[in-house]
Amino acid sequence: MLTANPNAIRRPYPDDLRAIMSVARAAESRAWLSSWSRFECAITPLWQLPDLAHDLGVGQVLLKDEAVRSALSSFKVLGAPIALVRLILRRFPELALEPRALLAGAHAAALADFTVISATDGNHGRALAAAAQSIGCHCVIVLHAHVSHEREQAIAAYGARIIRIDGNYDDSVHEAARLAEKNGWTVVSDTSYEGYSEIPRDVMQGYGIIAAEALEALEPSIAECPFSHVFLQGGVGGLAAGMASYLWERYGAERPTMIVVEPRQADCLYQSALAGRATRASGTVDSVMAGLACGETSPLAWQFLEGCIDYFMTVEDAEAVAAMRLLAKGGERDLPLVAGESAVAGLAGLRQLMGTPRAAELGLDCHSRVLLVSTEGATAPALYAELVGEPASAVLARQEDWLRAQ
CATH class of the missing domain: 3.40.50.1100 (Rossmann fold)
Incomplete structure (x- = not known):
C-alpha cells in the first residue's frame, strides 16, 4: 500500500525544527563517537549496485551498509x-x-x-x-x-x-x-511519548550521521542533492526523522523525494499520514521485520516526518525476505551483502513500486538516483539462515570472492 502525504511541503528547514535537531548537532555527535572503541568501521561504505538498478529500471541504486560499523551489526550503535x-x-x-x-x-x-x-x-x-x-x-x-x-x-x-x-x-x-x-x-528510549522527548531527540540526532556520510562519499555540490529518492525504514520513525531532517536542512526545498516503508501489520506511520497526526498501527504489529514491528508512532519523530516525507508505504514480510535473498545473491557487478530482516524494507518498497503506474507518480524512472540504507546485518544469525537459505558466513565468503575478483 502507498499513500501520498498531503502535508509534505517543499520549503526551507523550519527554525523550530532546527532548534530540536540540526546538522551542527549531528556533527558534534559524530565527533564524540568517532573514537569509541566499539566501532570497527569509522565510516560505513556506500555501495553502488548497477545490476540491481538495471533490473529495476532506475538510473542508480546506492546502499549505505550499516551492518559493518561495529560488532553490533546495526545502525542503532549511532543512537x-x-x-x-x-x-x-x-x-x-x-x-x-x-x-x-x-x-x-x-x-x-x-x-x-x-x-x-x-x-x-x-x-x-x-x-x-x-x-x-x-x-x-x-x-x-x-x-x-x-x-x-x-x-x-x-x-x-x-x-x-x-x-x-x-x-x-x-x-x-x-x-x-x-x-x-x-x-x-x-x-533511554528511542521512542517519545508525553513528557518524554529529550532522550529520543538525541537518539534520532545520531542517525543524521548516516546521511552525512552518504553525502560525503559522493562529494556532492552544495546546491544539488546526489539522490533523487531516499527510501527509509519506518518503525517508530526515529531513523527516518534523523536522516530526513538532515537532508531537509541541507537542501531545503530541493531535498530529495523521501519515502518511508514499514511492515503492513505494523503501519503506524502510514496510519499517521492518513490521520494527519501521530497514531497507532492498524494491524497485529508482529512481523518478521522485528526492528520495525512497532505499534505507536513517536510523536517527536512525527514533527519532522509530517512535513518532509512525501510518501508512506507498507510491504509484506514475504517481500522483505525476497529482498534479503536478492542482496545476498549479489551479481556480476553487485557485491553480495548480508542484510537483515529490517534492513531491506526500503528495497522491498522500491521493488514493489517499479513496473507499476505508481512509480511514475513518484518520479521513479531510468534517471532516478535511489539511496537505500541497510540498517542491520544478521543480528539474529539463525533466523537469517532460515530466511535466506544459507548462513551469513556463506554470503560473506561469496563477498570476499567478489572483492578479490575486482
Whole structure:
C-alpha cells in the first residue's frame, strides 16, 4: 500500500525544527563517537549496485551498509550511545565530564550507581547495553514476548540485566517506564511519548550521521542533492526523522523525494499520514521485520516526518525476505551483502513500486538516483539462515570472492 502525504511541503528547514535537531548537532555527535572503541568501521561504505538498478529500471541504486560499523551489526550503535552520553552530561554537570573520555570508561567509578533502562526489539537494547558497559553504568533491558532468545543472548553479552514480559513492543515500553519510576532508574528510549522527548531527540540526532556520510562519499555540490529518492525504514520513525531532517536542512526545498516503508501489520506511520497526526498501527504489529514491528508512532519523530516525507508505504514480510535473498545473491557487478530482516524494507518498497503506474507518480524512472540504507546485518544469525537459505558466513565468503575478483 502507498499513500501520498498531503502535508509534505517543499520549503526551507523550519527554525523550530532546527532548534530540536540540526546538522551542527549531528556533527558534534559524530565527533564524540568517532573514537569509541566499539566501532570497527569509522565510516560505513556506500555501495553502488548497477545490476540491481538495471533490473529495476532506475538510473542508480546506492546502499549505505550499516551492518559493518561495529560488532553490533546495526545502525542503532549511532543512537543509544550518543543519547546516553548526552544524558550523563546533563545529569552530572558538576563532574565536568568529557564525552570521549566518558565512552572510554574514564569516569566509571563516578557512575557506578547510575542505572538506565529501555525496552527494545533487539538492536537498540544491544547498543545501549554496549554503551553502558563502556561507560561503566548499569543497564536493564525489557524484552517483550516476540523478541527471540538469540537476540536476548546478544544483549546479555554486554552485561545488561534482562527482564522478560508478555505482550508486544509497546507493552515493553510502558513496563520500562513503570520500572524506572519505581526504582529511580532513567529510561533511554528511542521512542517519545508525553513528557518524554529529550532522550529520543538525541537518539534520532545520531542517525543524521548516516546521511552525512552518504553525502560525503559522493562529494556532492552544495546546491544539488546526489539522490533523487531516499527510501527509509519506518518503525517508530526515529531513523527516518534523523536522516530526513538532515537532508531537509541541507537542501531545503530541493531535498530529495523521501519515502518511508514499514511492515503492513505494523503501519503506524502510514496510519499517521492518513490521520494527519501521530497514531497507532492498524494491524497485529508482529512481523518478521522485528526492528520495525512497532505499534505507536513517536510523536517527536512525527514533527519532522509530517512535513518532509512525501510518501508512506507498507510491504509484506514475504517481500522483505525476497529482498534479503536478492542482496545476498549479489551479481556480476553487485557485491553480495548480508542484510537483515529490517534492513531491506526500503528495497522491498522500491521493488514493489517499479513496473507499476505508481512509480511514475513518484518520479521513479531510468534517471532516478535511489539511496537505500541497510540498517542491520544478521543480528539474529539463525533466523537469517532460515530466511535466506544459507548462513551469513556463506554470503560473506561469496563477498570476499567478489572483492578479490575486482
